[in-house]
Amino acid sequence: MGKQTKIYIIILVFVLYFFGMQGVTKAAVQPDLNFYKGKLVTYIVATKPGGGYDTYARLIGKYLQKYLPGSTVIINNVPGAGHIIGANTLYKAAPDGLTIGTFNTGLIYSQIVGQEGIQFDLRKFSWIGKASSETRVFIVGAKAPYRTFKDILESKEPIKMPSSGVGSQDHNETMILAYALGAKFQPVPGYAGKEGEMAIIRGEVPATIGSYTGLIGMIKAKECRVLLQFGAKRTHAGLENVPHISELKVSPTGKALINLVNNVDLIGRLTAAPPNVPVARLEALRYAYKKTLTDPDFRKEAEKLGLDIDPAYGDEVKKMVLDALNQPPENLKLLKSIISQ
């Protein structure tokens, strides 16, 4: 064999080796469950104890222990700044696979707008999964004069709607939908928590947007009528015959904005880990999460607590988040201008 041939062969071997290795690493990475024996996993919840995110985390954490044998999962509540402090804490935690966390998907809007205080990039989190899909509804008070959503769109006066504050998820959503649908929504900020619902019952304001599960008490008590739903589409208790936002005729930009809102609502109760967690450990977490969410006892307990379960896992969630954030630049500019009014 000539010298040149030998060199070609050596290069060929290296190239084959290189590509071969790629194939090996991209093939099924074995989840490193052994790593978790005897270890403490911290589950950061970006809210105070009690309430939705905390309850989901405690239930999921309980079953994660079962599927990461030998591990103990503890909940660490890190509230503040509308979930930003908790998300920051998770982002900056050591990427050793021993810290995971949950926070509000509405931070997507906050990141788009460049909210002060954000120290994370949602694109870079190691995504483990999400537990539910939110259905959100547009309701009017029982005494309000609007019968269908068409009445709302055709209203001559602005529709006053309570919001917890400029920059909050409900406020952002209201502004985005107003723009997308060409509706005259006028948010009235300052209503924290359920005070907005009380305002509807009092007749102070005619309408509001909220989560279906959060408003179901009011809906069942007939204190309000549901005129529109968005996010995950449902047809039970009070939502039969309620149109879904995707059925409305809107401009292409409007459609893109509505898609964003729908997608954010579909990523409910997410769980993530800091960026750059070793692949085998991330796979272990994803494996345990998936087993948890499909465990029949888990499902039974969740139903008893009234927790909606509609899971998605790993890369699927990553894709949903990236799709929401990687909008065309004109859309991002438009969103920024709508939200920061």
Next chain:
Amino acid sequence: MSLWDAIWSGLAGVLTWPAFGLMLLTIPIGLIFGIIPGMGGNMGLALLIPFTFGMKPLEGFAFLLGMHTVVHTGGSIPAILFDTPGTGPNAATCIEGFPMAQKGEAGRALGAALTSSMLGGIIGAIFMALIIPVLRPVVLAFGPPEFFMLAMMGLAFISLMSGKSLLKGLMAGGMGLIISFVGMDPQTGIVRFSFGLLQLMDGINIVTIVVGLFALAEVIDMAIKGGTIAHTKSADIKGTGVWQGIKDTFTHWWLVIRTSIIGGIIGFIPGLGGDAAAFICYGHALQTSKRKEEFGKGCVEGVIGVDAAHNAKEGGALIPTLAFGVPGSSGMAILLGAFMILGVSPGKEMFTQNLNLVFSMVWILVIANIIAVILCLPFAGPLSKITFLRTSVMIPFILVCGILGSYLTTSRISDIIITAIFGLIGYGMKRFDYARGPLILGIVLGKIAENALHISLNLYGLKFIFRPIAFIILVITLGTVLYPAYKEHMKKKLAEEGR
């Protein structure tokens, strides 16, 4: 389920095991959290809530309410002994309670505080039960315009709490308002006064401030002055003991009832925040007292009125929490989180299907209050002797507990720094005779007042002032503020005419 059945089955529910046992377990915990300055009841609730995961609703409520109900009772103890409130509302107990301790009357103050706490809690619970039939229309009658007027009424009471100098009191109140504005403003989304720090984005926690302003300031004062808290030699003077305090409470029974009802109402109205109840009732006790001059120097009526109110407000606060999921006090806001874990939803079903559960809660309030005071009274006498110890013995204890409490409330080191800063401010205020009560009142009411004002203007324009209930409250407020000035004026006129 009929009302009568619900009341008795509610009681039966509380008296069963394990609910009763859980309540007995958490009452002492609540007292301890109350007694240790800074470790307020809200933190206790937050710590206990995870344990309720998996409990049945009644057990969960017995567990949580048993602790929560008695926190303010315990909190009066350090307020009286060391001028250091155990929880936010106890800051109002300090105003008269501590001067009483300085006069050597700590036992009397403790007896009065404990007894009126118990009676206030019971009356508040009864009030809650009685209100249930008319609950909806009453709660719904109060909206942002009414909240604003009530906040204004609360702030007007600053004039009553300012001690010798109205001007200094107003300055303190103004500072309180500014401090309450720190944080994210819901009207504009802009973060105010945060100096770029993420930790200040949610504003400053009231516990952090109270621990610094009272506990730390007191420690600094004690360290500089030395000596003992009580300025008299011994506690064996007649008419200063615990028993006298208990008798005083029953002597002023009408004051107890009035302040309990006012406290209950303030707790009952969502949006006002029950923390102001104690201060507002202090103002009321002062106004209606026949011994006004004694206020500020240690008048037992000031202790009675305040302590009845801060326990009564919890009974009132439970109502909007259960009926609408809107918390009537800061403690209720945390309790709401437990609802979800226990699988109970606030709303109409609570008062139809779960009415017995509601009455179980009323009974828990009553029974817990009674048990708490039975536990504390034997210790009141010995505890009052602490005021005759050298302060250098107590400084380390107060310092450690205060800082620990401040940190544990929010788990942020930055809050210890804030406590330290307020410690210096508090000492300065003591030294230069600025009343601290108005500062706390400004902090507690500032955000509520601002928010309510913006929403009222947004929804109704300036006409909101003329809504019936709002207008009535406005008239009462103006009357409260102007009447003493009018009386002074008339006195001077009569004095001149008599010359």
